Ligand SMILES: NC(=O)C1=CN([C@@H]2O[C@H](COP(=O)(O)OP(=O)(O)OC[C@H]3O[C@@H](n4cnc5c(N)ncnc54)[C@H](O)[C@@H]3O)[C@@H](O)[C@H]2O)C=CC1
């Protein structure tokens with residue numbers, strides 16, 4: 335039974351999938367401190383959060399069973415991603431479910447700041463009928479500058495155009511073609527600062543975006559500009575904004591997010607009549623909360639059940655069309671890695687991976703991760719596809735990829751060489767329609783066996799009677815041989831025998847086999 339802890343207020347309707355799963359027990363406990371989480375997290379296989387729970391390294395150190403952290407929303411700045419990756423914990427988010435909610439909140443904030451709606455409401459309910467102070471501005475014919483043109487930024491742009499606004503934007507990943515398609519003119523941040531009547535930011539908070547709107551940008555702005563932040567506190571320099579309001583440059587600002595949440599009681603925004611605020615409500619609609627909870631529950635369930643998932647934040651995502659092509663090779667790649675690791679002596683220094691035939695035109699990096707996982711699985715604890723590349727890097731294992739278009743007898747071929755200080759070994763495998771996974775080469779030998787069940791790999795000298803001797807010894811031990819394949823490079827030279835047997839060979843059987851004349855090594859593979 336998998337145990338899932340929900341530590342922030344997440345829609346119950348959205349996580350119904352988890353409540354209904356026969357193999358999952360859901361525990362909802364919100365408002366826990368770091369120490370309280372540390373005390374209980376060891377019991378859980380997955381953790382679901384929004385933005386309140388700070389998932390720190392200390393919590394992850396205590397999370398011995400944790401496989402997944404699901405963020406029911408977009409921003410993962412409350413989760414220590416590096417710590418999660420090191421421990422092989424998959425962090426997933428729900429990037430699509432709250433786009434419209436946040437976009438609409440941004441619009442609500444933009445209209446509110448243009449028309450002083452919160453200030454006017456306050457006065458009206460206090461009994462003051464003031465129709466002079468709150469004369470606003472129209473959005474029509476104004477220029478909206480958008481910093482960050484991802485999902486939310488793009489939706490804001492579309493709606494702004496319907497309001498008759500001119501939209502200019504900055505996003506280092508936005509191409510001219512796409513900008514043109516959305517109807518946005520690409521500008522630099524400083525050009526936006528100089529030209530816009532309204533600025534809204536929709537980026538994550540990163541080293542690059544922190545204070546992306548700061549004193550230098552405020553100095554360029556036209557008087558009367560209005561600023562909106564429904565992304566993350568700190569993207570706009572809070573102090574510089576207050577100073578720009580005091581100087582009469584900024585006419586108003588609308589903030590949903592703060593550098594520190596909740597802001598301290600004496601935060602300058604809370605006293606300033608030109609700044610309107612909401613308590614991080616961008617994603618707080620019934621629809622968005624249900625959407626993100628459904629998405630994140632579905633993904634967590636896949637991870638717990640070892641099924642493919644898509645929105646990992648601490649692993650490169652694989653588009654569905656690529657996944658369809660590469661997924662069939664995951665198990666083969668992992669098995670090749672494991673076999674190589676079991677037959678190669680010494681600390682791994684290098685893994686050389688060759689992709690041929692139909693594999694040369696696809697993004698094979700997800701297969702690479704599985705091969706590296708396979709290589710490390712029997713050598714290190716807790717290896718999985720999230721941390722495999724990281725673990726290889728921290729152990730100075732060099733990974734090189736070769737794609738070869740030269741003709742082979744196979745429609746697809748994975749060739750992996752493992753190099754250690756002592757030796758190097760190569761294995762090649764293929765997927766054959768109707769036959770499944772086959773290992774077709776071990777070093778210079780052509781072989782053909784399915785990498786499953788109990789496999790004995792025998793290196794010997796090519797002398798008459800070898801097959802009989804090995805067969806007799808195994809027969810005497812009541813071990814039935816299911817398949818046998820013998821390969822050699824030259825008559826009488828070094829040879830290899832691959833046997834699949836119906837039950838595991840005890841260690842003494844392997845030792846007895848090794849004592850037979852002309853046998854060099856015997857390895858039992860565990861797959
Ligand atoms: N107030 C709230 O409740 C919510 C806030 N958010 C915030 O909104 C942000 C944006 O969300 P989405 O649009 O869904 O994410 P997204 O990933 O689709 O878009 C973010 C965009 O920012 C751009 N970007 C990154 N670095 C940049 C830089 N230095 N300068 C300019 N652009 C840069 C990226 O290229 C990307 O296009 C999230 O990161 C989150 O912090 C999201 C949902 C709800």
Ligand SMILES: O=C(O)C(=O)COP(=O)(O)O
Pocket residue numbers: 384385386406407408409410432614615616617618
């Ligand atoms: O999705 C995001 O990035 C958000 O900021 C929403 O945060 P919340 O889930 O409402 O705490």
